[in-house]
Amino acid sequence: MSNEEKNLHELAGRIYDLDEEVYRELGSSLGRVFNGKKEDCIEETFRMMHERNQAYILRNELALISNMARTIQDRAVRHRIMVKYDEILKEVTELPTSFIKGDILDQKMAKLNMLNLQSRFSKNDHLIICIGRTYGCGGSEIGFTLADTLKINYYDVEIFDEVLKRLEAEKDYVHDKGGYPYKEGEDHQSRYLSTVPAFAPTPKSTIKEKLREFSRYHGLPKKDAIFFNQSDLICDMAKKEDFVVMGRCADAILTNNRIPHISIFITAPLEQRVRRIMEVRGYENEKEAKRLLTKLDKDHVKYYKFYTGRNWGKARNYDLCINSASYGIQGSVDLIMRMLKKDGDGKEGSEENGKK
Amino acid sequence: MSNEEKNLHELAGRIYDLDEEVYRELGSSLGRVFNGKKEDCIEETFRMMHERNQAYILRNELALISNMARTIQDRAVRHRIMVKYDEILKEVTELPTSFIKGDILDQKMAKLNMLNLQSRFSKNDHLIICIGRTYGCGGSEIGFTLADTLKINYYDVEIFDEVLKRLEAEKDYVHDKGGYPYKEGEDHQSRYLSTVPAFAPTPKSTIKEKLREFSRYHGLPKKDAIFFNQSDLICDMAKKEDFVVMGRCADAILTNNRIPHISIFITAPLEQRVRRIMEVRGYENEKEAKRLLTKLDKDHVKYYKFYTGRNWGKARNYDLCINSASYGIQGSVDLIMRMLKKDGDGKEGSEENGKK
Numbered sequence: 001m002s003n004e005e006k007n008l009h010e011l012a013g014r015i016y017d018l019d020e021e022v023y024r025e026l027g028s029s030l031g032r033v034f035n036g037k038k039e040d041c042i043e044e045t046f047r048m049m050h051e052r053n054q055a056y057i058l059r060n061e062l063a064l065i066s067n068m069a070r071t072i073q074d075r076a077v078r079h080r081i082m083v084k085y086d087e088i089l090k091e092v093t094e095l096p097t098s099f100i101k102g103d104i105l106d107q108k109m110a111k112l113n114m115l116n117l118q119s120r121f122s123k124n125d126h127l128i129i130c131i132g133r134t135y136g137c138g139g140s141e142i143g144f145t146l147a148d149t150l151k152i153n154y155y156d157v158e159i160f161d162e163v164l165k166r167l168e169a170e171k172d173y174v175h176d177k178g179g180y181p182y183k184e185g186e187d188h189q190s191r192y193l194s195t196v197p198a199f200a201p202t203p204k205s206t207i208k209e210k211l212r213e214f215s216r217y218h219g220l221p222k223k224d225a226i227f228f229n230q231s232d233l234i235c236d237m238a239k240k241e242d243f244v245v246m247g248r249c250a251d252a253i254l255t256n257n258r259i260p261h262i263s264i265f266i267t268a269p270l271e272q273r274v275r276r277i278m279e280v281r282g283y284e285n286e287k288e289a290k291r292l293l294t295k296l297d298k299d300h301v302k303y304y305k306f307y308t309g310r311n312w313g314k315a316r317n318y319d320l321c322i323n324s325a326s327y328g329i330q331g332s333v334d335l336i337m338r339m340l341k342k343d344g345d346g347k348e349g350s351e352e353n354g355k356k
Numbered sequence: 357m358s359n360e361e362k363n364l365h366e367l368a369g370r371i372y373d374l375d376e377e378v379y380r381e382l383g384s385s386l387g388r389v390f391n392g393k394k395e396d397c398i399e400e401t402f403r404m405m406h407e408r409n410q411a412y413i414l415r416n417e418l419a420l421i422s423n424m425a426r427t428i429q430d431r432a433v434r435h436r437i438m439v440k441y442d443e444i445l446k447e448v449t450e451l452p453t454s455f456i457k458g459d460i461l462d463q464k465m466a467k468l469n470m471l472n473l474q475s476r477f478s479k480n481d482h483l484i485i486c487i488g489r490t491y492g493c494g495g496s497e498i499g500f501t502l503a504d505t506l507k508i509n510y511y512d513v514e515i516f517d518e519v520l521k522r523l524e525a526e527k528d529y530v531h532d533k534g535g536y537p538y539k540e541g542e543d544h545q546s547r548y549l550s551t552v553p554a555f556a557p558t559p560k561s562t563i564k565e566k567l568r569e570f571s572r573y574h575g576l577p578k579k580d581a582i583f584f585n586q587s588d589l590i591c592d593m594a595k596k597e598d599f600v601v602m603g604r605c606a607d608a609i610l611t612n613n614r615i616p617h618i619s620i621f622i623t624a625p626l627e628q629r630v631r632r633i634m635e636v637r638g639y640e641n642e643k644e645a646k647r648l649l650t651k652l653d654k655d656h657v658k659y660y661k662f663y664t665g666r667n668w669g670k671a672r673n674y675d676l677c678i679n680s681a682s683y684g685i686q687g688s689v690d691l692i693m694r695m696l697k698k699d700g701d702g703k704e705g706s707e708e709n710g711k712k
Binding site for chain 2: 282
């Protein structure tokens with residue numbers, strides 16, 4: 001037997017002894033993990049430590065022992081046993097075959113994920129929070145409130161359009177009347193009226209009109225130029241400032257450009273979203289509202305797939321998904337704020353006024 | 357004009373003035389939100405405050421103004437303007453038509469969601485964390501490590517089986533050989549070998565055997581009795597102790613029984629899961645591994661749907677979804693720990709040794 005083997009054997013023995021001790025304290029054989037002959041059990045545990053795909057059994061045995069141990073009433077005894085357990089668990093997890101080895105962490109993904117405490121960001125990295133959301137889940141309100149709480153800029157489709165207009169000073173600027181949610185401003189109205197989003201229809205418009213306006217929002221833009229203009233803009237901004245950005249495939253754009261960010265998807269069950277848009281938008285027909293949301297979701301999937309090749313709304317494509325119906329608007333903001341709290345480990349992202 | 361109307365008019369005027377002030381400081385008309393005649397702009401803003409579905413426009417105007425204001429270089433000027441902005445925003449959000457009104461929060465869901473700081477739990481509520489996960493994403497390891505960090509019990513299918521066996525002392529206990537992942541222990545082996553999970557096949561078994569073993573895991577159990585036994589057990593335990601529970605439709609069971617809990621879904625992109633099970637389980641054929649995971653996901657959906665009527669793995673059905681490839685095992689545990697941190701507002705859930 002090599003030295004290493006001797007150590008493993010000794011560790012297996014301590015696991016057996018721990019189980020026996022827990023059993024003795026609880027006085028019930030129900031609490032017993034190892035029931036066979038002592039030597040056989042130790043030999044078996046020893047063997048398991050050598051095989052990676054046996055690691056799960058060892059993990060579960062340890063879980064069983066500690067679950068039982070935690071039911072010991074005497075605090076001092078429980079503490080003594082748990083200390084032993086912690087020592088054993090530490091040694092087991094340090095084995096090359098340990099169940100904790102073989103991490104799911106993807107270095108590339110982790111590097112771009114700002115919520116990951118394990119990775120460090122350079123001082124030049126800005127806090128960029130990309131929020132995708134289903135229509136009616138309150139995602140925009142969460143994004144806006146989050147930006148306000150963090151004192152950083154908030155961008156969504158209308159604001160992007162404004163920024164692009166300003167940057168390009170009307171020149172070389174392709175305004176996509178078909179693919180973006182603008183009503184033409186009427187003559188006597190001030191400029192800001194031209195930014196009325198199509199998804200804020202007046203209560204008097206028919207459901208058919210609303211549907212048409214809604215579907216324009218997620219329909220594919222006539223001119224891809226808009227998308228690429230926005231992509232450039234997002235990457236440029238990411239080098240200069242902290243911000244919250246709603247939709248715009250920003251998460252995919254930043255990932256492709258290897259710019260660290262946080263990607264969050266916000267949604268809620270259809271039932272709650274229907275209730276909310278009826279309440280907020282003044283819709284009266286529940287069936288129509290439901291159909292509208294279902295259609296918008298489908299269009300959104302298409303739009304996102306077309307520009308990014310990725311699946312919109314699938315948990316595996318975001319760092320994190322939040323169900324806003326479980327938290328509400330302020331609750332969701334609080335949750336994200338708690339996650340951003342890096343306890344002094346890196347930037348806080350909440351410096352007053354967001355300026356550096 | 358009523359008093360209320362006078363106040364709104366005055367507020368609209370202050371929004372116009374703020375925009376003008378920002379414009380003056382930046383010295384560029386690009387920074388201007390309101391370009392029309394002052395009276396018209398104020399009238400328009402005033403009108404918007406009365407209509408709920410215009411609230412989005414007002415929100416975006418405010419976002420535009422504050423985005424511009426944050427680019428002001430002079431710190432003192434910027435601070436003065438941001439203080440004004442904050443006051444205005446506060447008043448606007450307090451309007452009955454405010455964009456922040458019409459929350460997505462669902463009282464029933466929020467009441468059951470332990471991660472929601474807004475709701476208070478009674479002292480009798482225990483910290484129960486339900487974790488659903490896709491196969492290969494490291495979810496079990498995250499759950500186990502989380503339970504260990506919180507010093508609370510960890511339950512998964514094998515442990516449940518043990519607990520049920522113990523509780524029912526072999527009597528009235530329906531052991532579901534078809535639906536649960538146990539290999540029959542051989543005579544000479546100690547009892548714990550009967551808990552070898554089918555999803556930890558030996559490296560020598562063929563991919564076909566593995567597939568059969570795997571599919572048994574998520575296949576519908578032959579005897580629903582197992583499911584209902586487990587449901588009762590989960591509800592019983594939830595009244596007595598804090599714990600982490602893996603799968604077992606625990607989230608749906610607890611929701612149906614109105615027992616507060618945290619429901620988390622963990623997943624990772626297929627590519628990373630394939631890489632991990634090849635590494636951890638010793639599979640060599642990437643295509644087969646991929647097919648296996650895809651099949652398991654499908655079976656999982658079926659199993660969950662059958663027992664709960666809900667859609668497994670959809671973000672809208674969980675309080676929170678985590679992409680483990682973005683965080684890794686320890687990173688995911690850290691993230692959940694940060695979210696649990698209630699800053700003294702309620703229970704911490706991390707009392708030493710988890711006993712009360």
